[in-house]
Amino acid sequence: MEKQALEKLRHALLAWYAAENRRLPWRQSSDPYAIWVSEIMLQQTRVETVIPYYQRFLGRFPQIHTLARADLETVLKLWEGLGYYARARNLHKAAGIVCREHGGRLPEDPEQLRRLPGIGDYIAAALASIAFGRPAAVVDGNVKRVLARLFMEKAAVNDSAAKQRFMRLADEILDRHNPGQFNQAMMELGQRICTPRNPVCPVCPIQAFCRAFQEQSVADFPRRLPSKIPPLRKMVFVLIAREDRFLIIRRPNQGLLGGLWELPGQEFQGRKISPEKMAESVRGLTGLIVTTPKLLGNVRHAYTHFRVSADLYCCRYLEGRIVLAGHTAYQWIHPDESSRYAFHKLIHKMGGMVTECGITKFFINR
DNA sequence: AAACCGGGGCC
DNA sequence: GGCCCAGGTTT
Structure with missing residues (x-):
């Protein structure tokens, strides 16, 4: 120009x-x-x-x-x-x-x-x-996006090679x-004004300088590289009740959802987990012996590069001392105390479920 | 260069 | 269900 x-x-x-x-x-x-x-x-x-x-x-x-x-x-x-x-x-x-x-x-x-x-x-x-x-x-x-339309730039906006x-x-x-x-x-x-869909060109202050507008090809810019469909991961989480409290654990500070609190859980392969397998999982995740877990429900959530379908189980504490695998802290909290801790979205989505393990409405949303 | 890292709003 | 958003870090 x-x-x-x-x-x-x-x-x-x-x-x-x-x-x-x-x-x-x-x-x-x-x-x-x-x-x-x-x-x-x-x-x-x-x-x-x-x-x-x-x-x-x-x-x-x-x-x-x-x-x-x-x-x-x-x-x-x-x-x-x-x-x-x-x-x-x-x-x-x-x-x-x-x-x-x-x-x-x-x-x-x-x-x-x-x-x-x-x-x-x-x-x-x-x-x-x-x-x-x-x-x-x-x-x-x-x-x-503005530059792509202004100059009819053919490089894709989601191509890291085009950043320069x-x-x-x-x-x-x-x-x-x-x-x-x-x-x-x-x-x-x-x-x-120069929005991804339905840009409002009639009121654009730099319309007169926009090549894509002059060529009537605003809809063709910006160009994008095709993106992949994120895979679906299946997970199980468990609410472990002990009297009127339940167990929460804290994720390590690095990586996905680092530093946030959650319920014990893990990814699994295959169609479904049996209640007996689930009890074994709980022992591996927490070191605790618990009653046979019952399925409470399912929640779904989409992250940037994968989706999660998570089943929530509930059970009661029987015996044992906490031994964490990967997590950095734990707390037995009363539902009233849940607002003191930062939880991620998947846990918030489970919070509305009513349990059958002595705790109803275990999670109080903000 | 590609993968990883959340969540919400929009179509 | 895909796209997009006042991107940065790690591998």
Whole structure:
């Protein structure tokens, strides 16, 4: 695109943004820490989903020092239900690093930001531009879609080999005098006007510069590589009741759902597990001898790269001492205490089931 | 480069 | 049921 056209495009986009931008909570703050928290939460997560989490989080941890001093358990509880829990673990860890090694202030340089855990190309550029006014172009899902249509870019947006192409395009059109506003304008355009389906081209401020619009081929962009269908995994979980309490265990801090609490459970192959096999499983998972488990029901849940169908059993404790295999902690809790612990979605879905083992409505949703 | 990592809303 | 979302880390 020619220089003059680029200048007009930038001006039109910034004017639209100045007039139409959403007054989002994190835009009311110029505190780099607050902007950082919002950017981490907004990874792969919609604005509407983030808002209540953001407000609770900033209310509880108003400054980077309060976050750095907090227990990981408290941080995870505030993240419960938001997903991608490594974001919370990395944010907590990075807050500690910033407080210990940078005097509590985030570095302003994108390459230094990039070294902190949980900060990649996108968040480094977002913080450098929005919080510090540095000329770094952000490339997220919205920006890639806008660029693909604007330039009729044939590279697929979900092809990691094409990332550099989109970064170069984003850098080329960036308004280097107002990078923070320009980056946010690109993202908000993608979110509200240049949407994946049914884009609202008639009200687009940069319609005149959009090649796909001129060629009447907006629907053909962005291009995507085909994705695979995630496999289905079968799992069993068990509610072990002991008087008016039941057993929960904590996952290790690394990997899937790291640091979250759940009921004992495991994947299984084949069609179904017999109650006798299930009792053996319980012993392997917990070290406990229990009554013959009864099937309570089934829940399903989809993760990014697989789906789960989970049967929930219930039984009562008979004897034995807890011996965990892989998990890092356990608690016998009363249903009233369930809101103190961060559980993952599959466990929340089971919480509504009524048990026949002495505990009814074992799980109290928030 | 590909796999892994959540959850929700939309069509 | 597939697609998409203010992506980053690990292998």
